[in-house]
Amino acid sequence: MSVLSGYEVRDATPARPALPTELRRRLHRAMVVGRAFNRQATAFSRQGRLAVYPSSRGQEACQVGSVLAVRPTDWLFPTYRESVALLTRGIDPVEVLSLFRGDRHCGYNPRAEHTAPQCTPLATQCLHAAGLADAARMAGDPVVALAYIGDGATSEGDFHEALNYAAVRRAPVVFLVQNNQYAISVPLAKQTAARTLADKAAGYGMPGVRVDGNDVLEVYHAVREAADRARSGGGPTLVEAVTYRLEAHTNADDDSRYRPEGEAEDWADRDPVVRLEERLLAEGVLDTEAVAEVEAAATAFAAELSARFDESPRRDPMELFQHVYHQLPPHLREQAARLAAELAAAHEEE
Template identity: 50%
Template sequence: MTQSEQRHLSDEVSSKFGISVEDYMLPARDQIQMIDDNGALRPAAEQGTEPGHAYPIPGAEELQRGYEQLVIGRRVNDQNSALVRQGRMAVYPSSHGQEACQVAAALCLGEGDWMFPTYRDSVAVMAKGVDPMEVMTIFRGDWHGGYDPTQYKVGIQSTPLTTQLLHAVGVAHAAKLRGEDTVVLAMCGDGATSEGDFHEALNFAAVFNLPVIFFVQNNKYAISVPLSSQTVAPSLAHKAVGYGMAGERVDGNDLVALMSVLDRAVKLAREGNGPLLIEAHTYRMQAHTNADDATRYREDDEVKAWMAKDPVNRMRGFLKGQGLLTEADEERIAARAEETASYLRDGMNSEETPDPQDLFRWVYATPTPQLIEQSAMLADELSREEDGK
């Protein structure tokens, strides 16, 4: 960003928010929280907002839709954990307890916006409109990601840590060069903030003033490494100011606050205010994956304390208190969640016969001579084996 552009941004911030650009970049003093652990709406004066930080409560229809996706996400998380135990899925990184972050991430985006998820963000990918079976394809051990990223504008989930942030800023940069009205949501965990790719992505996005929202789900552990062993920064949101962008902290188990904060972030990014970093404080209730033993690095009392902050229960309590959720609504939502779980069970229980030639068919659009030769060798060996039966 040139000095002229920096001065323009400073002037715009002062005009729009009535605060200096420095205050705009710093996160609010306390994390944004709109409903308490019981689902009661907190007074505006206690929500953690400060001058220049306006967070309106989303509309009733949007909140009801969010709750429905929240319940479906919880049911999917639990169903997939059962499928792993049954041997129908190779691995599943559960987001049980983090579903509010997942749902808000999907609902804040417009039709032309992109999402770049982590391996733990399956619920967000589903909420963005991807077929549940396509989402879970990668976790059953198939060779491909399961869905077409360009169809849904959702990057493929993959296990390499933080690489998706670089993909996100690349898409945002391309969209800006083309003059497209595109906002990109780049998702990561607290562990990702310790990677070099995190620095490169944030710095690139800030320098080129790209419409990217970096959404950090701080669930306190990078597998078994606590956040205190990764950084001594006041918060991960404070890292934003070092790159010249705004940062904010929000209660990651408060769906109302998440939807409000992310909706605002998307609006600001779309208006040309550059990238933003949102840190959501949440908790992974279950193990990192089925291969992890979480009891080795965290205490039961810590887990129990977070159970009281459960996002599903809090949102249910809020909607009931606002007269926005009836028993009939709950029955309908529960039935839809069960339909999704049943669909996944049936799909994962079906046997598929892989085609060995897929090892070569989808590597390049035009196969190399070496791949053609290897494919022919495999075909010959399989033919001989079949003849020998």
């Protein structure tokens, strides 16, 4: 534990009461299903059924632990990496993948799910989270915003502005940095000279907490404590979850070009799903039959997703020109006319 400028930056505290058995089983099931989802979505990208997929294999503890630590009425502000978080929230898996098949919309209704669209412009979601949380605070609405961000995106100006704003306004936000060690090919050591990413909290005047992101129970406790503090008027917290992305950045990336040999294997030994399973088996919370049942459910879930995936409706390409301009500017009118002509010609050929 260390103290920086009067704000506690602590590495995880081990002494906490055990979570209820049902909750621990739920965390395990969600992680196994999340792992199956990552596997299936990566397969879709290889089969050409999905344009792109940023896998979070290895980061399931961060995503599952954080979502289950907040209330369903709290808002999530995810990045492209957070598919498993959205799945854990209960969003239909086909809708979760809409963005990655090239649809112009995010797939789900953000208001109904209390979940913003998955954000690709780095760190902008942090500003949205700070704004929503501050509005909720002013309205007396007990809502917390949980903003996800990667290690690399903490170098963005928007990250700084969001944390500064949230701290000054005591907005109820939990900023969860998944430090998966890389921003595409850029390792953390080339990203920041800070000792840890949690240390950055001190500069904004908010608590910073660093946890083992491959331990779902630690993530759960840290996010839960931060959310409780935010809800009771204590302002925002920065949580750094130290983890590792076991796959490439997306299917368009070759991680063998920048990872030191043996690194991924070392992290695979700290696999969050295996760790939780071993622990719950040792504690008698799960037995081998229960583990087999969860595995079978996850396999069935992936098979059903695969069967449903290609059934979803094909969209009209002309939708590209809707919903942005009330009146299309001339160059887009021209493009729309060209596309309409191309589609009509293709239709005649069929």
